[in-house]
Amino acid sequence: MDKQQIPVTVLTGYLGAGKTTLLNRILSEDHGHRYAVIVNEFGEIGIDNDLIMSADEEVFEMNNGCICCTIRGDLIRTVHGLLAKGGNFDSIIVETTGLADPGPVAQTFFVDGSLRQKTMLDSVTTVVDAKHILMRLADSREAVEQIAFADQIVLNKTDLVSESELAEIERRIRRLNPLAPIHRAQRSNVKLEAILGRHGFDLDRITSLEPDFLNPAHGEEGHVHDEHCEHDHHDHGHDHDHHGHEHHDHDAEAGPKTWQDSQVESIALTSDKPMDRRKVARWLTQLTQQQGQNILRAKGIIDVKGNDRRLVFQAVHMIIEGDLQREWRPDEKRYSRMVFIGRELNKDELKAGFEACAAA
Numbered sequence: 001m002d003k004q005q006i007p008v009t010v011l012t013g014y015l016g017a018g019k020t021t022l023l024n025r026i027l028s029e030d031h032g033h034r035y036a037v038i039v040n041e042f043g044e045i046g047i048d049n050d051l052i053m054s055a056d057e058e059v060f061e062m063n064n065g066c067i068c069c070t071i072r073g074d075l076i077r078t079v080h081g082l083l084a085k086g087g088n089f090d091s092i093i094v095e096t097t098g099l100a101d102p103g104p105v106a107q108t109f110f111v112d113g114s115l116r117q118k119t120m121l122d123s124v125t126t127v128v129d130a131k132h133i134l135m136r137l138a139d140s141r142e143a144v145e146q147i148a149f150a151d152q153i154v155l156n157k158t159d160l161v162s163e164s165e166l167a168e169i170e171r172r173i174r175r176l177n178p179l180a181p182i183h184r185a186q187r188s189n190v191k192l193e194a195i196l197g198r199h200g201f202d203l204d205r206i207t208s209l210e211p212d213f214l215n216p217a218h219g220e221e222g223h224v225h226d227e228h229c230e231h232d233h234h235d236h237g238h239d240h241d242h243h244g245h246e247h248h249d250h251d252a253e254a255g256p257k258t259w260q261d262s263q264v265e266s267i268a269l270t271s272d273k274p275m276d277r278r279k280v281a282r283w284l285t286q287l288t289q290q291q292g293q294n295i296l297r298a299k300g301i302i303d304v305k306g307n308d309r310r311l312v313f314q315a316v317h318m319i320i321e322g323d324l325q326r327e328w329r330p331d332e333k334r335y336s337r338m339v340f341i342g343r344e345l346n347k348d349e350l351k352a353g354f355e356a357c358a359a360a
Contacts, residue, residue, distance in 0.1 A: 004117075004118065004119040005117070005118060005119055006083075006089070006090070006091060006092055006118060006119050006120070007090075007091045007092070007120050007121075007122035007197060007199075008091070008092045008094060008109055008119050008120065008121050008122055008241075009091065009092070009093045009094070009122050009123055009125055009195075009196055010093075010094050010096065010097045010102050010105050010106055010121070010123070010124045010125070011023070011093055011094065011096070011125050011127070012095075012096040012100065012102040012125070012126050012127070012146045012149070012150075013098065013122065013126050013127030013128060013129075013146060013154075014032075014098050014099075014128075014129065014132075014133075014136050014140060014143040014146060015098030015099065015144065016129040017076070017128055017129040017156060018096070018127050018129065018134070018156040018157065018185075018187070018188040019095055019127050019188075020097070020189075021156075021187055021188040022127060022154065022156075023037060023039075023093070023095060025188060025192070026093065026196075029192070033090045033091065033196075034088065034089040034090050034091075035089060035090065035092070035093055035196075035308060036082050036091070036092045036093070037092075037094075037095065038075070038078055038079070038082070038092065038093070038094045038095065039095045040331075041264050043195075045088040049119070052139065053206060063262045067074055067284075068126075068150065075094070075105065075108050076108055076112050076115065079108075079119070079312070080114065080179070081142075083118055083119075090121065091122070091184070091196065091197065094194075098142075099142050100142070100167060101106030101142065101145055102126075102145075102146060102149045103145070103149055103151075103296060103316055103317050105123075106124055106149070106316050107316055107317065109121045109320050109322065110298060110319045111319065111322035120198065120201075120259060121201045121314060122196070122198065122199060122201060123151035123152055123195070123198055123199070123200030123201050124149050124150050124151050124152075124200075124201070125150065125151065125152050125153075125154065125195050126146045126147055126149070126150035126152075126153050126154070126180075127153075127154045127156055127188065128147065128153055128154065128155050128156060128173065129156060129157055130155055130156060130157045130158050130160060130161050130165075130166065130169055131157045131160040131161055133169055133172075133173075134168075134172065136218075137172060142317065144264050145246045145264065145296060147173055147176045147179050147180075148176050148264050148266075148296045148297065148341045148342075149176050149181075149296055149316075149341075150177055150180040150335075151180055151194055151198075151201055151295055152180050152181050152182075152183065152198065152200050153173060153177070153181070153182045153183065154183050154185050154188065154190050155169065155170070155173070155182050155184050155185065155194060156183045156185045156187075156188055157185075157186065157187075158186055158187070159186045159258045164279075170182055175266070175302030175339055176264055176265075176341070177178065177266060177297075178264065178266050178268065178338055179266075179297075179299060179340065179341075183195065192267065201314065204302055207356045220268065229356050232325075238275070240286075263343045263344065264296070264341065264342065264343055265341070265342070265343075265345055266339060266340065266341045267325075267339070267340045267345055267350055268331070268337070268338070268340075269336075269337070269338045269339075269350065269351055269354045270335060270336065270337050270338075271335060271336045271354065271355065271358065272333075272335040272336075273336075273358045273359070274303050274304065274305035274306075274334075274358070274359045275302050275304055275305065275311075275336055275357045275358060275359055276304075276305060276330075276357055276358070276359040276360070277302070277304045277305075277307070277311060279356065279357040279358075279359075280302055280304075280311065280357045281322075283353050283354075283356070283357055284313065284315070284320055284322070285320065287350075287353065288315055288317075288318050288319075288320050289318065291345075292315075292317045292319075293317060293318070293344040294342045294343045294344050294345065295315060295317060295318060295336060296316075296317070296341050296342045296343070297314075297315065297340075297341045297342070298313075298314065298315035298338065298339065298341070298342075299313070299314050299315075299334070299338070299339050300312070300314075300337060300338035300339065301315050301336065301337050302336045302338075303334040303335055303336045304324070305359035306359075307324065308327045308328060309324040309325060309327050309328070310325055310326060310327070311323070311324055311325075312322070312324075312325045316358050326343070336354075338354060
């Protein structure tokens with residue numbers, strides 16, 4: 001990240017999940033950082049009145065130096081306004097309404113040239129209500145997509161359900177989004193350093209911290225055994241190349257699918273064959289143009305033939321970002337991983353397109 005770029009966290013979650021409690025903690029704790037918080041409607045967010053020094057102004061100064069402003073129209077204009085005031089803060093947090101799709105909010109920081117230069121999307125963080133999430137997955141498309149978009153998840157109100165229920169909930173969440181780490185919390189008491197400034201949207205950074213980030217779990221199709229595994233990968237007799245992985249198909253213990261969450265799926269693809277960078281670029285560009293509305297999120301690390309650096313990409317709907325980043329380490333197994341999260345994804349077509357990118 002450029003030193004001049006201000007990190008942005010998009011905070012989302014269904015109504016009643018605990019976003020208000022989390023925001024109040026951020027705005028009141030003595031954490032040594034200054035956050036600018038943008039909320040969709042001041043009345044909805046319900047920030048405690050004693051945190052507000054002047055309730056008649058567009059920008060509210062908090063008692064720990066953070067500021068909070070309401071969205072009165074366009075998000076881009078609002079962020080530009082914050083930056084024009086001097087940017088006297090360390091980070092920006094954008095809170096979406098409980099019924100919002102976080103995708104367009106995340107896209108904002110890619111479509112505007114000036115914001116691309118001045119800000120960096122740090123993560124999409126979703127707060128989940130453990131008590132009610134299974135019901136929400138049955139009746140709310142928004143709740144499903146908020147989980148699918150997440151770089152990380154705060155599983156809140158864990159004291160209101162049993163350990164077996166928590167295990168069930170976490171299986172359902174991972175079925176929708178295998179990439180997002182889950183932080184259990186009560187009254188949104190997750191450590192702030194665990195969710196802020198984590199560079200969850202920076203795939204190269206997150207994989208340097210968590211090398212197995214894009215690797216499906218042990219026992220799941222598509223898992224690649226390497227030096228980070230707990231098991232000796234030479235002892236496994238199955239073929240590791242070109243696996244397609246669809247989490248819904250074999251997660252029988254996670255219970256029956258509802259109509260809504262069966263529409264969102266995650267598909268992981270892996271290959272140990274070097275890829276042709278131009279073929280990968282053409283395929284991903286065409287894929288996002290044709291199916292971008294159904295691809296909620298996509299992430300990947302590609303082994304490019306003849307190049308010592310990893311090709312890293314991310315996509316949000318029709319917007320795709322990718323470049324060559326750090327070099328492969330000498331002790332690192334080189335292979336390509338891609339994970340797609342979306343609706344009505346065709347696993348066979350994705351797998352065929354992915355395999356067609358192999359270098360000659």
